[in-house]
Amino acid sequence: MRSLLRFPLKKTLLGFAVTGAVASAPVQAGEVEVLHWWTSGGEARAANVLKELMEAEGHTWKDFAVAGGGGETAMTVLKSRAMSGNPPSAAQIKGPEIQEWGELGLLGNLDDVAQAEDWDSLLPEVVANIMRHDGHYVAVPVNVHRVNWLWANPQALNKAGVEVPTSIDDMFEIADDLREVGVIPLAHGGQPWQDATVFETVVLAEAGPDFYRRALVELDPEALNSETMIDALTTFKRMRTLMDDGMSGRDWNIATSMVIGGQAAMQLMGDWAKGEFTAAGLTPGEDYICVPAPGTESAFTFNIDSLAMFKARDEEAQAAQDDLARLVLEPTFQEAFNLAKGSIPARSDLDMSAFDSCAQRSMADFKATSENGGLVPSMAHGMAVRASVQGAIFDVVTNFFNDPDMSPEAAAERLANAGSSLL
Ligand code: GAL
Numbered sequence: 001m002r003s004l005l006r007f008p009l010k011k012t013l014l015g016f017a018v019t020g021a022v023a024s025a026p027v028q029a030g031e032v033e034v035l036h037w038w039t040s041g042g043e044a045r046a047a048n049v050l051k052e053l054m055e056a057e058g059h060t061w062k063d064f065a066v067a068g069g070g071g072e073t074a075m076t077v078l079k080s081r082a083m084s085g086n087p088p089s090a091a092q093i094k095g096p097e098i099q100e101w102g103e104l105g106l107l108g109n110l111d112d113v114a115q116a117e118d119w120d121s122l123l124p125e126v127v128a129n130i131m132r133h134d135g136h137y138v139a140v141p142v143n144v145h146r147v148n149w150l151w152a153n154p155q156a157l158n159k160a161g162v163e164v165p166t167s168i169d170d171m172f173e174i175a176d177d178l179r180e181v182g183v184i185p186l187a188h189g190g191q192p193w194q195d196a197t198v199f200e201t202v203v204l205a206e207a208g209p210d211f212y213r214r215a216l217v218e219l220d221p222e223a224l225n226s227e228t229m230i231d232a233l234t235t236f237k238r239m240r241t242l243m244d245d246g247m248s249g250r251d252w253n254i255a256t257s258m259v260i261g262g263q264a265a266m267q268l269m270g271d272w273a274k275g276e277f278t279a280a281g282l283t284p285g286e287d288y289i290c291v292p293a294p295g296t297e298s299a300f301t302f303n304i305d306s307l308a309m310f311k312a313r314d315e316e317a318q319a320a321q322d323d324l325a326r327l328v329l330e331p332t333f334q335e336a337f338n339l340a341k342g343s344i345p346a347r348s349d350l351d352m353s354a355f356d357s358c359a360q361r362s363m364a365d366f367k368a369t370s371e372n373g374g375l376v377p378s379m380a381h382g383m384a385v386r387a388s389v390q391g392a393i394f395d396v397v398t399n400f401f402n403d404p405d406m407s408p409e410a411a412a413e414r415l416a417n418a419g420s421s422l423l
Pocket residue numbers: 037038043068069070071145252272303304305381
């Protein structure tokens with residue numbers, strides 16, 4: 001059944017060339033319940049690729065989608081399911097959090113699939129490392145997102161007679177012209193993870209990847225509470241002047257739709273935003289512009305989505321999980337999913353010709369920055385520090401952003417405390 005369905009499905013459903021090896025041993029069909037938070041237009045299209053591939057293998061897909069950008073709500077729901085002894089088969093768990101779940105002894109082992117499919121040589125080391133706990137593969141990467149992007153509407157910029165900004169200063173400089181023609185300079189959603197996304201991008205732009213790493217990855221108190229951080233915090237708070245009053249609580253994809261519709265000119269957001277432009281049928285370079293966030297051209301903030309597997313209850317569940325893990329790294333999935341999601345494949349050996357110019361640039365920059373030191377993990381997206389530290393940093397960042405009376409000096413001091421008290 002599986003071998004009959006595989007090839008025709010790939011051709012008709014996805015329409016892409018199949019270049020990878022296809023495993024042939026028959027497996028028992030089982031159910032996979034997959035927790036994720038891919039509920040926006042572009043994200044849902046991407047998640048559907050996996051559902052259809054799994055169903056074509058004869059498995060039953062039980063969708064466990066928990067809305068909420070950045071996944072905070074999804075993680076809360078996952079914890080309560082796991083605590084009641086009933087975790088799903090797989091969940092979108094990322095970065096250092098994979099280690100936390102591994103330490104609890106709840107994750108299954110994907111070494112057999114990883115060995116059969118040669119993940120060690122398919123995956124860049126920076127990606128493979130995150131997927132292993134205690135030397136064993138426990139998760140499979142679906143993609144690599146770049147967080148430090150600026151999305152812009154060229155018509156909105158033209159209307160004001162301004163160019164795409166190449167520095168954060170430029171962003172402030174073009175703001176008045178945009179406002180004069182009734183365009184909001186920067187679309188934003190006031191939610192902690194979105195505030196943190198803008199914050200880490202400003203830190204990267206103002207202070208560069210080495211400082212970013214010291215402050216937001218190594219949590220060096222001297223970097224967190226430094227003049228450099230105070231300057232970055234000052235600029236970060238000034239970004240509010242580019243945003244509109246309605247931003248509080250707004251979802252990220254609503255902010256993206258403001259750029260698509262021309263009410264706003266720009267958005268600082270990871271390339272899941274591109275999934276929204278793609279779902280709206282728009283073409284980069286014509287209908288919208290993607291450029292690395294101003295001032296961060298030589299850096300790449302990575303955010304790798306991955307599915308971690310919970311220990312399977314029986315053989316069928318195990319077989320379904322193994323199939324899920326194998327499918328995720330196959331070229332068919334990697335291409336179709338990432339075209340819809342806005343990200344690039346997690347493996348770097350794939351032909352990128354079906355991808356748009358933003359993705360091609362992302363792949364080139366990912367490779368270049370992994371050689372030259374510009375590649376840094378996203379703090380805002382759970383790649384840099386454990387969830388408890390990330391939560392403490394989010395609190396400081398959001399409180400500072402929203403409190404007109406909190407000084408950048410006080411925020412820097414609180415950041416240092418947040419970093420060190422929880423280490
Ligand atoms: C990120 C996640 C992306 C995207 C985004 C918005 O943390 O890695 O896949 O879903 O949140 O929800």
